[in-house]
Amino acid sequence: MRLMGVLKGQHAGYRERLIVANGLKLRAFDLGRQATSADVIYDALRDAIIRGELEEGEALRQDTIARMFNVSRIPVREAMQRLEAQGLVISERYKGVVVASLSHEQITEIFQFRALVEPSVIEMAVPLMSAKSLEQAQYYCDAFGAETDPERWGDLNRHFHNCLYVDCDKPYYLSVIDKTNDLVERYVRLVLYLTQGMRNAVAEHQAILDACVAKKPKQAAELTRQHIDKAGKTLVSYLRDHTRK
Amino acid sequence: MRLMGVLKGQHAGYRERLIVANGLKLRAFDLGRQATSADVIYDALRDAIIRGELEEGEALRQDTIARMFNVSRIPVREAMQRLEAQGLVISERYKGVVVASLSHEQITEIFQFRALVEPSVIEMAVPLMSAKSLEQAQYYCDAFGAETDPERWGDLNRHFHNCLYVDCDKPYYLSVIDKTNDLVERYVRLVLYLTQGMRNAVAEHQAILDACVAKKPKQAAELTRQHIDKAGKTLVSYLRDHTRK
DNA sequence: GTTTGCATAATTGTATCCAATCTACAATAT
DNA sequence: ATATTGTAGATTGGATACAATTATGCAAAC
Structure with missing residues (x-):
């Protein structure tokens, strides 16, 4: 059901x-x-954008999307207003909205921001972490290492990190982390694809998880910081080498 | 012009x-x-909310607002979608939107978040800070101390802090700080009002500014952290004592 | 060949209208 | 009285219709 x-x-x-x-x-x-219709359409568009199914700069035509969902343009426009507020699209009057794209500088900045906030959250989460969350994290960690479908790497990676954050009991931090990750997820996925899954990430994940299991908040935080820092640098250098622009 | x-x-x-x-x-x-009309209405509503002109929990009727701006409900609804995405209002289907309210726990969390992010930003900003920004900061600092109109304290306080952040060259950090401050601004204003301007804040502001002038990033960061931490605690304790709930 | 000047088609922004649902209060039963 | 039900008006979600603006195509002029 x-x-x-x-x-x-x-x-x-x-x-x-x-x-x-x-x-x-x-x-x-x-x-x-x-x-509402706008809710459904928002979720669908957001998903397509962060999964990279819509290319950066690609135009989102109200009428096209309205027909795809068999609704009028009204709820489509409402969904777009939200996407714009989240920074996922950019709109210009009478011209329409396009999928937002980030410069390398912007990506670097966002990873720097993540490297500030996420360690702080995992540090708060460790003392509160439930056995279930740790179990789930281990599951996603293993699944990430075993997965062969590139489409799934992004999900598993994000699920893994989320498991280590959810118990922190800080909804605002979590919402900021979520929205921040939405903005760079498409690039993370791209690089996971290009690097065939960043195999070394699994070891880093396991180290973070081990620190959580061992109830060492500071260590978990520091490992998370390093992990994000490294991921950001790897990502941008890959983008520089493997994409035009 | x-x-x-x-x-x-x-x-x-x-x-x-x-x-x-x-x-x-x-x-x-x-x-x-x-x-667009939606842009104008969004700005106006956002302003009214963060200034506390609209009470928390107050309903925002589409038709009422549409008539105030002499437009149809469509652009009003679009503005509301954005407000909801920013967390400034909460909407329920067929019931309408109300101005969001924060529990003491949520306010505490948001100040804790600010105390993490804003020091980091001022630390990055200090080496890049222009004479003009420092001058402006001093102006707002003095103006804050001299101002007698309670309505203006909130603006001056926020302008002061902004001056010390803008040169950091990190647009994403700044946008997060801005949106975060929007959520608590109404409460900051309320307490500024109740405490007759938190006179001691001026000394703290001056100390932060002095550290910036002296090009001491770490010190500016630490003072900022303390300032926000203290402000948050003062704010919540005042809210506990001086408001129902 | 390139630029300019329309005419036309696409597309967006907004108003109006209708259906779905909620709210408040009257009517009825307990 | 109190609780429940029914109903009218208010309000929202969304479709349709129209106006404002932009994009495109094509001929004329340079």
Whole structure:
């Protein structure tokens, strides 16, 4: 039974949640959080952008997208307003919106930012980390190493890191990290593809995870910092060598 | 001559910028950045929210706002989509949007986040800081101390800090800081009002500025961290004492 | 060949209209 | 009285329609 599809995805700003009524044992959803057309379209476009399925600079025509989803342009425009607010597209009046692209300098800056925030979060998370999160992290770590489908590397990488962050109990930090990663994910995926999965990343992941298991917050933070720093530098140098621009 | 009014304000996601064509010495605007109705309404609503002119939890009726700006509900809805993406309002399907409110825990978290990011930015900015920025900072610092109109304290405080950040040459950091400050600004203003301007803040501001003038990045960063930490704690304790909830 | 001047087609921005849903209050039952 | 149900008006989500602007194609002029 797929009910989640009709609720606002978490990227539209909402968490799916089961509400249990007063004395009534009934698995009820908060239908006030039903997804609008704009929600669905936002999630789909966001996904396509961060997965790199839409090229940077590619135009998003309202009418084309409206027809794809069998809706009018109104909800499409609303989705685009959100994408623009998140920095995923850029719009110019009467010209339309295009998928945002980042210069090497911008990518470098964003990785520098991640290298500041994410270590801080993992440090706070370690003391609170549940066995389940650690288990999941190990699962994603192994899966990342074993996966052969390039399309999946990006997901597994991100899931792994998320597992080590979620228990920090700092929703604002997490939302910033999420939005920040959205902006560079397409490039991360590209380089994961070009480098055939950055095999050495697995060892770094395992080292971070080990530090978490050993309840060493500072060490986990420092390893995370190094990991992000290295990933950023590798990424930009690969982009310089392997792409025009 | 006021041309800027017809351009997208920077909070709509754009910086006003003079584009000089190829070999042609001509002061030309990028007219693609003309403001739409949605841009204007977004800026106005955002402003009203962060200034605390709209109470937290207050409903924003599409029709009411549309009539105020003499437009249809369409651009109003688009503005609201952006506000929601920035976390300034919360919307529920068929119920409408309300001004977002933050719990004390959320405010605490956001100040903790600021205390991580802003010191890092000022540290990067100090070596690059222009005489003009330092001058402006001193101006706003003094103005903050001398100002008697409570409405202005919030602006002056924020302008002061901004002066010390802008030269860091890290647009992404700055955009995150800006959006983060937007979320707590209404509470900062409230407490500035309740504490009659937090007179002791002026001394802290001057100390930060002095460290910048003396080109001591680490010291400026540490003072900034303390300043934000203290401001956050003062703010939350005042909110606990002086507001219901 | 390149530039200029339209006419036309595409595309976006916004107004108007309708259907779905919520809210508030009256009507009814307990 | 209190709780429940029904209904009218308010409000939102979205489709359609139209206006404003930009992009394109093509002929005329240089």
